[in-house]
Structures are given as structure tokens and as C-alpha cells.
Amino acid sequence: LAKTTQPISMDSYEGQEVNITCSHNNIATNDYITWYQQFPSQGPRFIIQGYKTKVTNEVASLFIPADRKSSTLSLPRVSLSDTAVYYCLAPQGSARQLTFGSGTQLTVLP
Amino acid sequence: DGGITQSPKYLFRKEGQNVTLSCEQNLNHDAMYWYRQDPGQGLRLIYYSQIVNDFQKGDIAEGYSVSREKKESFPLTVTSAQKNPTAFYLCASSIASGRGSYNEQFFGPGTRLTVL
Numbered sequence: 001l002a003k004t005t006q007p008i009s010m011d012s013y014e015g016q017e018v019n020i021t022c023s024h025n026n027i028a029t030n031d032y033i034t035w036y037q038q039f040p041s042q043g044p045r046f047i048i049q050g051y052k053t054k055v056t057n058e059v060a061s062l063f064i065p066a067d068r069k070s071s072t073l074s075l076p077r078v079s080l081s082d083t084a085v086y087y088c089l090a091p092q093g094s095a096r097q098l099t100f101g102s103g104t105q106l107t108v109l110p
Numbered sequence: 111d112g113g114i115t116q117s118p119k120y121l122f123r124k125e126g127q128n129v130t131l132s133c134e135q136n137l138n139h140d141a142m143y144w145y146r147q148d149p150g151q152g153l154r155l156i157y158y159s160q161i162v163n164d165f166q167k168g169d170i171a172e173g174y175s176v177s178r179e180k181k182e183s184f185p186l187t188v189t190s191a192q193k194n195p196t197a198f199y200l201c202a203s204s205i206a207s208g209r210g211s212y213n214e215q216f217f218g219p220g221t222r223l224t225v226l
Contacts, residue, residue, distance in 0.1 A: 034213070043200045043217025044153070087152065091213070098213060099169075100145070100153035 004088045009105040018075040020104050022088030025069050033064060033071045034098060036087045044087060044100070048073070075106075083108045113137070116201050116218035123195075123225050131186045131221045133201035140206040142184035143215060146170060147198045159184055160206060188223065195225045 006022040024033065032051050036044035048055055050062040050071065061074040075082060085103040114135040123129045135142065141160050145153040155168030159178040173192025178184055184203075188195045199222075202215040 041198070041220065041222070043202065043220055044215075045217070046214045049214070085152075098215065099155065102150075102152040 004090055004101055006088050006104045011107045012078055013109050014079055015077050018078050020073045020086055023070045024090045027068055027090050031091050034089045035073050038085045078108045080108050114203050114216055114218040116221050121221055121223045125225055126190045129188050131199055133184045134182055135203040137203055139203035141204045143202040144186045145200040198222050
């Protein structure tokens, strides 16, 4: 199973770049890595998804090395409003369901 | 305006009562999901449905039941058999799952259930 492991929490300051790394040692050949963001008392929101190398959108970048055993979500120049929980997901089980772990609590400080 | 709705936002029930949480989507998605979230924890999958009239148990299905009679609707019933029902419940929908590939889930605003 492609169980993911990520840090429980991270602190950063406004304007800094934040990198959150997720390990997924047993990811299957065809599986994508997906990241979600969740604010308190709201449902998670899709941020980015990737298969290999680098993916960039208006919100974040996702770096996946050639061995695909890990991935790094990069948030450029964070602001206070980026304080949230960030989940790294990979499909699991025969039904290929995305499973949310505990995520990484990112706290952006002024 | 497409989206996924859940009602009510807050729900209070007495212990021993069954309660049904509503989830509706107009995104024309085939797949729908129910999650439970406890304070400081991640989301845990209760039930999911890939198609009308079919659904599968997730990781914590005991004490819950669902139905999928319409594509747009996926109600969740929290039964009296659920030992600790107080939690934040989230419904989501997505296009039908591809094998390992793109499966973005769109979430509703959630229902916070408190059992007194």
C-alpha cells in the first residue's frame, strides 16, 4: 500500500517559501500524488497533482524525483492565510481510493 | 452555479437516535464519498459510491448506512449503533475513479454533529 508519511507540523514566516515533503515508498507505477489544503471547519480543497518531475500552477509547485518515493509541495512567499493543514495523498487499495492521513499543520507567523 | 451542498451545518441529537445527513451535488459526478473528521485528526472514509445503486464500505463503516438512489444524492445515516457519533462529517464527489490517476474530490461545507 502506498502509505504516505509527512511531518506533523511546520512553522514559517510571511514571505518565505515553504517546502513540505511527503514520503510514499510503495507508490504504484501508475499512481499520481495529490495534495489538498484544509482550513478549520471546512472541507479540503485540491491544490495540485503530479506524476513525476515538476508541476506548477498558480498556487504551488510539486516536485517528484525520478524514483517517486517522495514528493515536495512548495508554497512560494506564504502569507498568514496559508495557515492550514496540508495533506499528501496517494491511491491505496484495490479500489485506488485516496486516503487522508493526519496531514501537516502549517502555521505562518507574522 | 455548480457545487456540493450539505445540510444542516450543525446538528444536535440525543443519544440513541438515528440521524440522516444530507449531501447533494450538481456537478454530474459519478462518485460520492462520506468522511468523518475528529478534532486534530485527518479524514477517515466511511462509505463511497462509484455509481448509482452501488456503494462500498470505507475504513470505518460500522454504525453508519448510506443509499445512492440518485446520482445527485448520497445521504448518510448515523445509527444508534455508532458508539461515538459526535464529529465533523464531510461529503465529497468526483469524476469516476481512474486507475491511480486524476481523482480530484470536491468537498461540501460539512455537517458538525453533536450527540448529547
